Amino acid sequence: MKTDALVHHGRHFGRTVQLFSNFNNLLREGILQEERMQAHDLDIDELQDQERKDHEVFIKLIRISPFLIDRLFSPDRTNEDILYSADALTRGASGARADDLKTMKSAVIDWITPEGGVIIPPLLRNVKTGRGFYHESTRAYLCPTDFDWSDPTVKAGLRSGQLVMTGLHWSKFLYKGLQVNPANAWDGLFRSKIMVLAYKHVFISPSAASGESRATRAGNAQIHGMGSVTPASLAYVATLLRFSLSHWNIFNRNDKQADSERFYGSILEFLEDPQEDTEVADLLRWWNG
Structure with a gap:
């Protein structure tokens, strides 16, 4: 995954989805919520209101940067993968x-x-x-x-x-x-x-x-x-x-x-x-x- 692409997507996300974002938390909580939903066969509408709103933000990020799916949900995913992605997105949003x-x-x-x-x-x-x-x-x-x-x-x-x-x-x-x-x-x-x-x-x-x-x-x-x-x-x-x-x-x-x-x-x-x-x-x- 190219850093430039994630930075680019971070710029757009900050302008159109969420101005003040902690991307590290957003990615980690989004991954956990997605895995939890799959494990319990839950639909997003079945989540509590705040959980649903938070996860909708994560989904919007994935729509902007769909190739994040391969990195975040890979069996070989590492902590560095998350930190790398969060840093690039943060630089994009802050730069914009x-x-x-x-x-x-x-x-x-x-x-x-x-x-x-x-x-x-x-x-x-x-x-x-x-x-x-x-x-x-x-x-x-x-x-x-x-x-x-x-x-x-x-x-x-x-x-x-x-x-x-x-x-x-x-x-x-x-x-x-x-x-x-x-x-x-x-x-x-x-x-x-x-x-x-x-x-x-x-x-x-x-x-x-x-x-x-x-x-x-x-x-x-x-x-x-x-x-x-x-x-x-x-x-x-x-x-x-x-x-x-x-x-x-x-x-x-x-x-x-x-x-x-x-x-x-x-x-x-x-x-x-x-x-x-x-x-x-x-x-x-x-x-x-």
């Missing part, structure tokens, strides 16, 4: 995330600049100092939907850190026109112009994010046969976009200031909630239309 964050950090300045106008005071493209709640342009996108930025106390609290935006707070950039409809939480949700630009930036190419077309099924996405937008890919883009708008400099699952893992998880859990199936189907039709 780093590449996307590096280019999006710069591109997001173009996306929030008024058409025919400028940002005052100016923001540097490659330095995050001054972003987040320290600048009116970025705060308009980043402000949580349940916070009133017009309230001076709220504004001061967010800037000072006395008020904390956690990963459970959803920002206005998720909504079309940055407008939230209190009577209908789905109205405009995940349909903002900046979300479309960020999605094209990641899944087609940075240069493709220069217009307003929703043609997201071409270019780099086709490398992996990605024919449609997925809930996990929307959560991925939203998480990176949130981080790019902020002043935070550390992106990892353990950083409690950015709380990126919880933000990503809250969006993915919402989009995968069976009670939201009708609205999610409509959302995906919009993106894939």
